Amino acid sequence: MSLIKKIKDYYKKNKTYLFTTPSHSQGNFIIPVLKEIIGKNYFKNDFSEIEGFDNLREPEGVIKKLLNDISKIYDTKATFMLTNGSTSGIVAAMLAVLKTDDKVIIARNCHISVYNGLVLSGARPVWFLPEFDNNWGIYKGITGADIKKQIAQNPDAKALIITSPTYEGTFSEIEDIAKLCKKKNITLIVDEAHGALLNFAHFKVRPAIQCGADISIQSLHKTAGAPNPCAVLHISKSSKISAESIQQALNLINTTSPSYPMMCAIEGTVKYLNSQKGKKHITKLFKIIDDFKKTLPDSVEIYSNNNDITKILLKIKGVNSLAVAELLNNKFNIEEEFSTDEALLFITGIGTDSKKLKALQKALKKISKMRIDKREDQSTLSYSLPQMIYTPAEAYKKNKITIDANNAEGKISAEAIVKYPPGIPVLLPGEVIDLNSMFSIEKSQITICE
Template identity: 30%
Template sequence: MSTKSKGVLQMTTLSQDRAPILEALKQFKRMRVVPFDVPGHKRGKGSPELTEFLGEKCMTVDVNSMKPLDNLCHPVSVIKEAEELAADAFGARHAFFMVNGTTSAVQAMVLSACKRGEKIILPRNVHRSVINALIIGGAVPVYVNPMMDQRLGIALGMSLADVKRAIEENPDAKAVLVNNPTYYGICSNIREITKLAHAHGMLLLADEAHGTHFYFGKNLPVAAMAAGADMASVSMHKSGGSLTQSSFLLVGERVHEGYVRQVINLTQTTSGSYLLLSSLDISRKNLAINGEQIFDKVAFLAEYAREEINEIGDYYAYSRELINGDTIFDFDITKLSVNTLDLGLAGIEVYDILRDEYDIQVEFGDIGNILAYISVGDRERDLERLVSALSEIRRRYKRDRAGMLRHEYISPKVVATPQDAFYADKESLPIGESAGRICSEFVMCYPPGIPILAPGEQITREILDYIVYAKEKGCSLTGPEDMDIERINVLKGV
């Protein structure tokens, strides 16, 4: 059987209509095994309320690793076969099943590529999981500050010229990391960045938390593996339909998969959930067989909603018209990203109104945008309800936009490495008195989880104004030890 993943054609005898983990679990259920192992609920009998809530079918397959079901840390049978099918479907040399979320996939990717003191070139508008990996492993970031879209107030992709300059100035860097795409749907020129990285002996890593569908849909941006990337973290649960917290880590020919598995096993659980594993297996099968049709529908729904929202007035649901061939090399048309600034409302305010007054939950709202995540389970009537609600919000809440902040991203001044700053001696200050000091913790709006401040960065008055504004607008700020974000930890004596 031949399978095709965004331009990567592989001749193989693997059959994508199989789901080995699912098949093994079904066989296990038929065996009626008496459990004297963990988990302690013993197929649900020990926790009636939980079984009533989740269902007996769910509880009977919440099981531990055993010979018939293989072992995630060292797969030799059904999980190994499922990994081979996933690699085939995604056009990778190997695929790892990840059950600690895409966070663990991103961290394993960075930790595999870079050791302590080694450099990695990356955009600053990365998810906190990337910077967490730098704290854990001690790699040194070389940030490529992205350009800004002044109208939308969002960070864009990396300019090819900026990446080239960073590589030439840091020839000892071990890897380049690319967001493919950003939360908003913006894509850098990953194919050319990959060529640049490889020409200088560097690995290309892709955070594809929001790009699962690139591997299966038509007329979408190029997927990382098809672009020649060496590793990609793919959040299958976001647009691929698997259970929350389940993801894939894909690797290519230039990466030693045995070493990557060792790195994964440093942090990933030894008690892999078979609910999550089977959801990855089943969802991979579904996308391999039906993905093109599924994402045709998703793209249609997103475009339909975009057109309707732009007819309302004051909202701007943006798409491929933004493409400039460089910092916006391509755009993910399945992303329904909507700018709200002309309405006189911050994105987070629209987000709150949609949830509190219309029972509509969008993915996130920030200073100037909302994102409605459209995927395999959406229906046209759901989009109609969203459009109708946005129209009513404009009629009821529109106001003058004077005094609104425009920018979602502020370029940082990096003074120390994330690891050095995070573990250094620190002191706590009232946040309003911290300007000029060096931050030793994170501050971010979640979602999307892109740090406003990261360990090792200088706190500026502009950043403090942004934090105050975000709090006033109702953004969910996370990161510091002080849960109220009234105080912040800074490097002692610096």
């Protein structure tokens, strides 16, 4: 039986007096302002693990059945519901696969959760930088050739972690990469947080799990219509990674009070995407994005190099994109996901309709005709990897002091400095501070390892 149906049925039967958590008693009393913000139904369906409602840590009943149903939909060895986002899935995957001092190859354009996983697992990262596209200010997809080189230099690595599609929508060559990893017994973990629609429509590439990755993690809230921060973690059928090891790792970091409304949201989202209606919805989304692109003025250039159609990365030729973003925000009430000197990113998904895209199209048309200062200097992210003295886990445990940033040259950082956008850690704890490579990050003080 589905979890959603089980909860609905519960209210059809005689209601039991529950002397259990949570204390709002299925919405018997809701703090008035919360009723406005969250809504009555959320409270009504916010159960704990009462009789018959199973347990996410050791599922045996309705949750186990739901997990099996979801796993069948994705055709995986096992799929886990994550009620704490892809962040928790990435950390759990790393804890399941990596032990202290295990070597893990990681593309540096990873999400900060990978750093969290490094601190908790104690693994030793070997970073590499994917190729950078200066014209667009984004990292390109990772190729099989890139990984071949990394594996040749680190044949003893236990795992490889890459992000595909990236935040900006570029895909990596997962199939080729997976083959290389399999040959060397390296576990391939793909952060597919932005790729939750891949399983339900015809994209340029197939989902990582179908291309030979061991584990992939997808946020259902980013593109697939679920509320924050619903996500799923998949283990592929061909992987040697056991479902038990992932469950154990999740139990280490997760709350013991998982949200039933969120689990229902995961069930509802996955089943909707997998239905005829859901698939048609995605096809329609693709069509309105295509139509949007066709009707843009010639001066608008769209990034279309091996990327995810739901991510619209564009620029107005010759114009600084930050200036375009400012106009969109201030004059047209349109907020982009992010902008750099080079480009603007608009994220679309299940909730995007043609009205929203038309508003953007109209605004871009108007902006194209405006006189805006031409591009002056292009700040591109040319970047070299800092030297690592301590692993993130070692650095985390060091005594720390905060010093004047001007005196920090050559010291070992105890903090992460992340350049937004594109959200890449310029410096991580345990790495040597090189003030020249810290770009325009303005910091008067910096915390270092003693």
